[in-house]
Amino acid sequence: MTTQEWKFTAKDIAEKPDLFLAGHRACAGCGPATVFRMIMKATRGPTIVTEATGCMEVVSSIYPYTSWAVPWLHTAFETSASNASGIEAALKIMKKKGRLNHEHVDVIAFAGDGGTYDIGIQALSGAVERGHDFLFVLYDNEAYMNTGIQRSGGTPHGAATTTSPAGKSIPGKLEYKKPIADIMVAHNMPYVATASPYYWKDLMTKVRKGLEVEGPAFLHVFAPCPRGWRSDPAKSMEYSKLAVESCVFPVWESVNGHCQLSIPSKLISLAPQKKRPVDEYLKGQGRFRHIFKPQNKKLLVDVQRMTDARWECLLRKCGETPKTA
Amino acid sequence: MQKTVKQEMTALAGDQAVAYAVKQSDVDVVAAYPITPQTIIVEKFSEYVADGEVETEFVCVESEHSAMAASIAASATGARAFTATASAGLALMHEMLFVASGCRTPVVMAVANRALSAPLNIHGDHSDSMAQRDSGWIQLYAENSQEAYDSIIQAFRIAENLDVLLPVMVGLDGFTLSHTLENVETLPEEAVKEFVGVRKFPNVLTHNGKTAPFKLDPANPMTMGPIALQNYYFEFKRQQEEGMEHAVNVIQEVNNEYAKISGRSYGNGLVEKYCLEDAEVAAICLGSTAGTMKTVVDDLRQEGIKAGLLRLRTFRPLPVEEIRSALANVKALAVMDKCMSFGGNGGPVFHEFRHLFYDAAKRPYIVNYIYGLGGRDTSPRELRSIYETLQGILQTGCVEKPIQYLGLRG
Numbered sequence: 001m002t003t004q005e006w007k008f009t010a011k012d013i014a015e016k017p018d019l020f021l022a023g024h025r026a027c028a029g030c031g032p033a034t035v036f037r038m039i040m041k042a043t044r045g046p047t048i049v050t051e052a053t054g055c056m057e058v059v060s061s062i063y064p065y066t067s068w069a070v071p072w073l074h075t076a077f078e079t080s081a082s083n084a085s086g087i088e089a090a091l092k093i094m095k096k097k098g099r100l101n102h103e104h105v106d107v108i109a110f111a112g113d114g115g116t117y118d119i120g121i122q123a124l125s126g127a128v129e130r131g132h133d134f135l136f137v138l139y140d141n142e143a144y145m146n147t148g149i150q151r152s153g154g155t156p157h158g159a160a161t162t163t164s165p166a167g168k169s170i171p172g173k174l175e176y177k178k179p180i181a182d183i184m185v186a187h188n189m190p191y192v193a194t195a196s197p198y199y200w201k202d203l204m205t206k207v208r209k210g211l212e213v214e215g216p217a218f219l220h221v222f223a224p225c226p227r228g229w230r231s232d233p234a235k236s237m238e239y240s241k242l243a244v245e246s247c248v249f250p251v252w253e254s255v256n257g258h259c260q261l262s263i264p265s266k267l268i269s270l271a272p273q274k275k276r277p278v279d280e281y282l283k284g285q286g287r288f289r290h291i292f293k294p295q296n297k298k299l300l301v302d303v304q305r306m307t308d309a310r311w312e313c314l315l316r317k318c319g320e321t322p323k324t325a
Numbered sequence: 326m327q328k329t330v331k332q333e334m335t336a337l338a339g340d341q342a343v344a345y346a347v348k349q350s351d352v353d354v355v356a357a358y359p360i361t362p363q364t365i366i367v368e369k370f371s372e373y374v375a376d377g378e379v380e381t382e383f384v385c386v387e388s389e390h391s392a393m394a395a396s397i398a399a400s401a402t403g404a405r406a407f408t409a410t411a412s413a414g415l416a417l418m419h420e421m422l423f424v425a426s427g428c429r430t431p432v433v434m435a436v437a438n439r440a441l442s443a444p445l446n447i448h449g450d451h452s453d454s455m456a457q458r459d460s461g462w463i464q465l466y467a468e469n470s471q472e473a474y475d476s477i478i479q480a481f482r483i484a485e486n487l488d489v490l491l492p493v494m495v496g497l498d499g500f501t502l503s504h505t506l507e508n509v510e511t512l513p514e515e516a517v518k519e520f521v522g523v524r525k526f527p528n529v530l531t532h533n534g535k536t537a538p539f540k541l542d543p544a545n546p547m548t549m550g551p552i553a554l555q556n557y558y559f560e561f562k563r564q565q566e567e568g569m570e571h572a573v574n575v576i577q578e579v580n581n582e583y584a585k586i587s588g589r590s591y592g593n594g595l596v597e598k599y600c601l602e603d604a605e606v607a608a609i610c611l612g613s614t615a616g617t618m619k620t621v622v623d624d625l626r627q628e629g630i631k632a633g634l635l636r637l638r639t640f641r642p643l644p645v646e647e648i649r650s651a652l653a654n655v656k657a658l659a660v661m662d663k664c665m666s667f668g669g670n671g672g673p674v675f676h677e678f679r680h681l682f683y684d685a686a687k688r689p690y691i692v693n694y695i696y697g698l699g700g701r702d703t704s705p706r707e708l709r710s711i712y713e714t715l716q717g718i719l720q721t722g723c724v725e726k727p728i729q730y731l732g733l734r735g
Contacts, residue, residue, distance in 0.1 A: 046543035050398060061551035066532050071541035073401050074550035075394055075424045082391035086356060086398030086406070087541065089382035093353045094404060097380060099523075105543055123394065126387030 024067040025059040029233025031224035032056050032139045035197050042207035047106040052080035052115030055146040078119040081127035084109035084134040106211050107134040113154030114144045117178050128187045128216045135210040135217045141225035149228040153178040158299050159287045166290035184218040185254045191217035193253035198240035199264050222249045230286020242281040247311040259317045272323045278304045329588040332510040339470040339502035340365030342509050343435045346477035348373050349517035353404035356384040356395035360414040361447045362499040363437040389414035393421035400430035403540040405524050412439035415453045425492045426461025431484030432492040439499035440699045448700020449499030451663040455673045461565050463493040464641040466611040470507040473497040481521045482579045488571040498613040569642040595644035597636040598651050604633025606715035610661035611637050621708045632712050645681050657690040657715040663697045671728045690718045696731035
C-alpha cells in the first residue's frame with residue numbers, strides 16, 4: 001500500500017499539496033470548503049472522489065474549471081454511495097485483471113445532508129450492507145443549501161428554513177434531527193465517526209482511520225453554512241467549537257461497534273461544568289433567532305432537553321456514567 | 326466471406342442467451358437488481374459468478390437506480406459494465422440514463438421489455454424502453470433469442486467505439502423471448518473475447534494540460550460529470566448527437582464484422598428488409614412480432630399479394646435514409662406500436678415514420694396499429710388483417726382511421 005507518512009502536525013499539513021484547490025466558488029466562511037480541504041489533506045495515496053449533487057459539487061466543478069486535483073465523478077443527487085460501489089468494484093476487478101496501474105486506490109464519497117439523510121440513504125445503506133471498501137463523508141450543513149435553505153432530515157429542531165419557516169403558528173422545524181451516525185452504527189460497519197472542523201486534528205485523524213479500515217467507513221462532519229444559518233461568516237469555526245462544547249454535536253467514533261468519545265467531548269464528560277448551555281451555540285444564528293422570543297421559550301427548553309437526552313444516551317453507549325455539573 | 330467459427334447449438338431462453346453473451350464478453354462489472362422478466366439474466370449470471378466461471382465483479386445493488394449509478398461509475402473508472410432491467414426498473418433508472426449518455430460511459434444494458442404500471446402487468450410490450458427514447462441511449466430490438474445473444478456481444482463494440490461512446494440498450498420482448506427456449510448458436514468464448522476486445526479510451530486534454538485516456542485514473546486526474554451552464558452545456562449535448570450520427574455507420578460495420586465470424590447478420594444492422602423489393606403494402610415492427618409477421622407475409626405472397634415487412638432493429642439512432650430507401654416503392658404502410666403515447670395522436674414509432682416521410686419525394690399512405698399491450702397475444706389472423714386494410718386503402722385511396730387498435734376488446 002502506498003501510504004504517505006502522516007505526522008498530524010501543522011507543518012506536515014502545510015507542506016502537503018492541496019488536492020481540493022483554491023479558486024472554487026464557495027461563499028465566504030463556508031464550513032464545507034474548509035472541511036473538504038482538510039479531508040483531502042488527510043488522504044494517504046491515490047484516491048478517487050465521487051460526490052453527490054450539492055453546493056460543494058457545484059462550487060468545485062464549474063466547467064471548464066475544477067478544484068479537484070484527484071479523479072472526481074459526479075452523477076446525481078442520490079448516487080454518491082452507489083457511484084462509490086461501482087468505482088470500488090471496477091478497481092477491484094481491474095487490479096485482478098492487471099489493468100490497474102496502482103497497488104491500491106482509496107475511494108471517498110462526499111454528500112451533503114440531503115444526499116445522505118434523505119434522498120441518498122437507500123444507496124448508502126445498500127453500499128454499506130454490501131461492504132464496499134470506501135469512506136463516505138457526510139458534510140452536514142443542516143439543510144438543502146444549494147437550492148436555497150430548505151429543511152432536510154438533518155435540520156435541527158427549531159431551525160427556520162425556507163420550507164420550515166418560523167411562522168405565526170409554527171416556530172420553525174418541529175421534527176428532530178435524524179440520528180444518522182447511529183443509523184450507520186446499526187449497520188454493523190467497521191468504522192463510524194463524527195467530527196467538527198474546529199478540531200482539525202481529530203477530523204483528519206478520523207479521515208485517515210476511515211481510509212485505513214477494510215470495508216465501509218462513515219464520517220459525519222459538522223459544517224457551518226453562514227448563508228443558510230444566517231450567521232457571521234467569520235464565526236464558522238467558532239460555531240464548530242460551540243456545537244461540540246454544548247454537546248449539540250458531540251464528537252465520537254465507533255470502531256467495530258465499540259463506541260468511544262473523542263477527546264473534545266471526552267473532556268466535557270470528565271468535567272461536566274465545561275458543558276455550555278445550548279443558547280450560547282444558538283444565539284447569533286439567524287435560523288434560531290425566533291427561539292429567543294418570549295413566546296417560544298418552551299422551544300428553547302425543548303432544544304436543551306433533547307440535547308441533554310441525546311448526550312446522556314451517547315455517554316451510556318460509550319460506557320461513561322452521566323455526571324451532572 | 327471469411328470462414329466462420331465453429332459454433333455450438335444450445336437451447337436457451339432469451340434471458341439465458343443474454344447472460345451467456347455477457348459471460349463471454351470479458352465484462353468487468355455487472356451491477357443489477359432483479360425484476361420480472363429480466364430475472365433469469367441476473368440469476369444465471371450469479372451462477373457463473375458463484376461457480377467461478379467469470380472474472381466479473383457482480384454488485385447485487387439495492388435498486389435499479391443504484392444499478393445504473395454503479396454501472397456509470399464503473400465504466401467511468403475504466404471497466405466494461407453491464408446491467409439488465411425491465412419495466413419499472415427502467416423507469417426508476419430514468420434519471421441516470423441521461424447521466425450515462427451525458428458522461429459518455431459505454432454501459433450495455435439488456436431490457437426484457439415489459440409493460441408499465443398501473444395496472445400492474447408483468448408481460449411484454451415496449452412502453453418501458455419507448456419512454457426512454459430521448460435519454461441518449463442507442464436502442465436495438467431483438468427478434469429472437471439468437472439475436473438477443475448476438476446483439477449483446479455487438480453492443481459492447483458499438484458502445485465502446487471511440488466515435489460513438491454512448492450506452493446501448495438491447496430490447497428483448499418480455500416472456501415471448503426472455504422466457505422461451507429457442508435454439509441458439511453460440512460462439513466459442515475466445516472468438517467472442519477477440520471480437521469485443523479490450524476496452525479502449527479516447528485521449529482527452531486534462532485540466533493539467535496533459536493528454537490522457539478518458540477515465541478516472543489517479544495518474545491523470547480528471548473531473549467527470551461537472552456542472553456546465555449556459556456557456557457550455559449546449560455543446561456537450563450536440564457532441565452526444567454526433568455520437569449518435571456516427572453510430573449509424575458503426576452499427577452497420579459491427580453487424581458486417583460479426584457476420585464474418587458467425588455467419589449471422591440482421592439486415593444491415595439498422596433495418597431488416599423482408600420481401601420489400603416489389604412490395605406495395607408493408608408493415609413496420611420491432612422485436613419478436615417480426616417472426617410471426619414474416620410467416621403472414623409468406624402466406625400473402627403465395628396468394629400473389631405484394632406484401633412486405635420492414636423490421637426496425639435500431640430505433641435509436643433512427644436510420645432515416647435506410648428506412649426511406651427501403652420503403653421507397655411502398656404505397657401503403659402500417660406502423661406497429663407496442664406502446665401508447667397518450668394524447669399523442671398515435672404511437673411513438675408511428676410518429677417517427679410519419680415525420681421522416683414528410684419531405685420524401687413519394688409519401689405512402691400510413692396507418693398506425695397499436696397492439697399487444699400488457700402481453701396481449703397477437704395472432705397471425707390479426708396481423709393478416711393489417712395487410713387487408715392496407716389493400717383496402719389502396720383501393721379507396723383514403724385512410725379512414727389512421728390510428729387503429731389491434732386485438733382490443735369492445
